[in-house]
Amino acid sequence: MYKVGIVGATGVVGRTILRVLEERSFPVAEMKLLASGRSEGTKLSFRGEEITVLETRRDNLRGMDLVFFAAGTDISSEFAPVAVEKGAVVIDKSNAFRMDPEVPLVVPEVNEEALAGHEGLIASPNCSTIQLVVAVAPLHRAAGLRTVIVSTYQSVSGAGAEALSELDEESRASLEGRKHHRKVFTHPIAFNLIPAIDSFDDLGFTAEEMKLVRETRKILSHPTLAITATAVRVPVRVGHSEAVTVELETRVTPEQARRILAQAPGVVVADDPSRDLYPLPVAVEGKDEVYVGRIREGLVGERWLNLWVVADNLRKGAATNAVQIAEALARRGEI
Amino acid sequence: MYKVGIVGATGVVGRTILRVLEERSFPVAEMKLLASGRSEGTKLSFRGEEITVLETRRDNLRGMDLVFFAAGTDISSEFAPVAVEKGAVVIDKSNAFRMDPEVPLVVPEVNEEALAGHEGLIASPNCSTIQLVVAVAPLHRAAGLRTVIVSTYQSVSGAGAEALSELDEESRASLEGRKHHRKVFTHPIAFNLIPAIDSFDDLGFTAEEMKLVRETRKILSHPTLAITATAVRVPVRVGHSEAVTVELETRVTPEQARRILAQAPGVVVADDPSRDLYPLPVAVEGKDEVYVGRIREGLVGERWLNLWVVADNLRKGAATNAVQIAEALARRGEI
Numbered sequence: 001m002y003k004v005g006i007v008g009a010t011g012v013v014g015r016t017i018l019r020v021l022e023e024r025s026f027p028v029a030e031m032k033l034l035a036s037g038r039s040e041g042t043k044l045s046f047r048g049e050e051i052t053v054l055e056t057r058r059d060n061l062r063g064m065d066l067v068f069f070a071a072g073t074d075i076s077s078e079f080a081p082v083a084v085e086k087g088a089v090v091i092d093k094s095n096a097f098r099m100d101p102e103v104p105l106v107v108p109e110v111n112e113e114a115l116a117g118h119e120g121l122i123a124s125p126n127c128s129t130i131q132l133v134v135a136v137a138p139l140h141r142a143a144g145l146r147t148v149i150v151s152t153y154q155s156v157s158g159a160g161a162e163a164l165s166e167l168d169e170e171s172r173a174s175l176e177g178r179k180h181h182r183k184v185f186t187h188p189i190a191f192n193l194i195p196a197i198d199s200f201d202d203l204g205f206t207a208e209e210m211k212l213v214r215e216t217r218k219i220l221s222h223p224t225l226a227i228t229a230t231a232v233r234v235p236v237r238v239g240h241s242e243a244v245t246v247e248l249e250t251r252v253t254p255e256q257a258r259r260i261l262a263q264a265p266g267v268v269v270a271d272d273p274s275r276d277l278y279p280l281p282v283a284v285e286g287k288d289e290v291y292v293g294r295i296r297e298g299l300v301g302e303r304w305l306n307l308w309v310v311a312d313n314l315r316k317g318a319a320t321n322a323v324q325i326a327e328a329l330a331r332r333g334e335i
Numbered sequence: 336m337y338k339v340g341i342v343g344a345t346g347v348v349g350r351t352i353l354r355v356l357e358e359r360s361f362p363v364a365e366m367k368l369l370a371s372g373r374s375e376g377t378k379l380s381f382r383g384e385e386i387t388v389l390e391t392r393r394d395n396l397r398g399m400d401l402v403f404f405a406a407g408t409d410i411s412s413e414f415a416p417v418a419v420e421k422g423a424v425v426i427d428k429s430n431a432f433r434m435d436p437e438v439p440l441v442v443p444e445v446n447e448e449a450l451a452g453h454e455g456l457i458a459s460p461n462c463s464t465i466q467l468v469v470a471v472a473p474l475h476r477a478a479g480l481r482t483v484i485v486s487t488y489q490s491v492s493g494a495g496a497e498a499l500s501e502l503d504e505e506s507r508a509s510l511e512g513r514k515h516h517r518k519v520f521t522h523p524i525a526f527n528l529i530p531a532i533d534s535f536d537d538l539g540f541t542a543e544e545m546k547l548v549r550e551t552r553k554i555l556s557h558p559t560l561a562i563t564a565t566a567v568r569v570p571v572r573v574g575h576s577e578a579v580t581v582e583l584e585t586r587v588t589p590e591q592a593r594r595i596l597a598q599a600p601g602v603v604v605a606d607d608p609s610r611d612l613y614p615l616p617v618a619v620e621g622k623d624e625v626y627v628g629r630i631r632e633g634l635v636g637e638r639w640l641n642l643w644v645v646a647d648n649l650r651k652g653a654a655t656n657a658v659q660i661a662e663a664l665a666r667r668g669e670i
Contacts, residue, residue, distance in 0.1 A: 149580050153528055171506055188617055191506075191570060192617040193488055195578075195628070196608065200608040203632060204589065204606075205634075213634065228639070230578040230643065234528065235526060235570050236528060243578075245563060254539065274535070276521045280523075281527055281528055282523055293530070296539035301561060306563060308530045
């Protein structure tokens with residue numbers, strides 16, 4: 001039984017971590033919830049008990065075995081090392097430490113072994129990376145991954161609770177022919193697409209796109225993987241989707257890929273066009289698996305394949321992956 | 336001055352053709368509007384005049400110089416040859432004749448020369464193909480196109496007026512927590528994505544995807560082009576978007592690509608992330624050009640590039656392209 005903390009407990013991901021820990025009966029001896037000063041005093045329910053949220057401060061980070069960080073990069077940078085120093089193992093959902101060579105970046109179905117010998121801090125990847133690697137790692141194991149080209153269709157919940165409200169408010173205003181004053185997005189999101197998630201680098205890539213590129217290479221231990229990404233925000237509430245085209249070292253037929261993926265941990269193959277079956281964001285909401293469908297030839301060469309990959313970005317893309325890391329640590333006796 | 340007809344005049348595309356002919360002052364001596372029996376008697380306005388819609392019948396297809404067909408594949412298959420036989424040049428927006436080797440498939444900015452020696456029937460490509468070829472043909476001319484990988488984000492207006500109503504009704508119902516009974520789409524489209532447009536073939540590709548593949552090869556006269564597509568319907572009203580990754584025969588830098596595209600006919604480069612400028616579907620509605628942005632390295636090899644391509648599917652993707660074909664025919668004296 002572990003003394004567990006969640007930093008960022010009142011956010012969309014923090015609340016989902018709390019729910020997933022309860023659903024999966026993680027062995028929690030004691031639960032401490034932390035958030036910004038604004039949320040101090042908020043009460044959240046865990047296993048039928050009301051827990052009062054405390055402010056994230058150094059002195060509140062003592063006496064825990066395991067702390068989930070889900071409060072953004074700045075908070076993680078400042079407080080995650082403090083929690084480790086005070087004896088906890090930290091599972092960090094932010095971007096702060098993911099590319100640090102000393103920090104394991106883990107998707108348990110793909111590279112659980114990277115947890116071995118951790119130094120107290122484990123990073124959980126970005127949402128869009130997690131579902132991509134769960135889907136392509138089994139193909140990589142079977143036939144070697146050479147190239148990945150991914151276009152994302154990312155839901156608004158990835159931008160937080162205020163973004164979800166903005167989608168609803170703006171959609172309502174559009175349907176009623178009213179003006180709406182945006183607070184979260186730079187451009188309209190209702191009935192529109194925004195091909196820009198996070199800031200741009202000098203080469204014209206967004207941080208979201210480069211996370212997909214760099215994190216995938218690290219998780220697959222494949223530093224020379226040829227990979228590119230276009231990340232697009234779409235007016236969907238929950239569930240990220242990805243159109244993925246891969247080149248393998250040796251040929252895998254669509255039928256073989258379907259078999260490989262059907263046996264892969266954490267993957268559900270949903271691929272029967274004759275019954276109108278393919279992964280849909282509305283259908284994966286609340287699910288912990290990564291759904292793969294539209295498995296077909298790549299057409300651009302015989303070692304290429306096309307896939308359509310959908311997952312709940314708040315669960316497998318965030319909370320569930322973090323909790324699965326905790327479960328793996330517990331199972332391996334590394335906590 | 337020409338005697339002009341529009342078959343399918345009351346549909347979304349037919350009405351847009353009528354508007355575009357008026358806007359561009361096409362030299363119309365007489366306008367005849369045709370549609371299904373259900374729409375007979377409907378009045379539509381052209382240059383301030385009310386025109387009564389007639390039923391599409393053999394005897395109504397006489398006495399015209401030029402007929403636009405925008406009523407679906409079955410109507411074109413049955414009546415386009417009749418109109419040609421009765422002396423008209425037909426510009427067909429349907430899929431009926433596009434891959435017929437005797438029929439030119441034309442995007443004027445790209446392959447106007449294919450109109451030479453036509454036999455009375457000219458096909459206009461599918462919406463998603465048109466914007467793709469307008470964007471990639473200039474790169475093909477400059478450096479040779481080897482591979483195209485495209486993921487589409489296609490608006491609901493591509494499925495017609497009833498689909499647009501369904502998006503609005505279903506969005507309203509979702510916001511109000513009500514059930515909605517679908518008539519057009521197989522799955523919810525409000526706040527969702529449908530990775531399936533049109534029917535599936537034995538290889539698991541949709542007809543929409545294979546149109547992109549085959550039509551692009553024909554228009555570019557590049558039968559060996561390596562090209563693959565994933566076509567996805569998104570909850571956007573008007574404007575199709577495409578994430579496009581291309582491989583060229585010789586290297587083109589993003590800066591060179593930007594220059595090539597800025598000079599290309601029918602293209603607007605909208606590419607300045609520092610000012611949050613990139614093509615958006617809501618911003619291209621009503622426009623006749625193809626907007627290209629997010630021009631950047633392909634990352635997967637030095638001869639690769641990434642692009643984001645957006646156009647109004649009802650205008651450049653349908654009506655405007657058909658009217659531009661008519662203008663080219665008139666200019667070339669082939670009508």
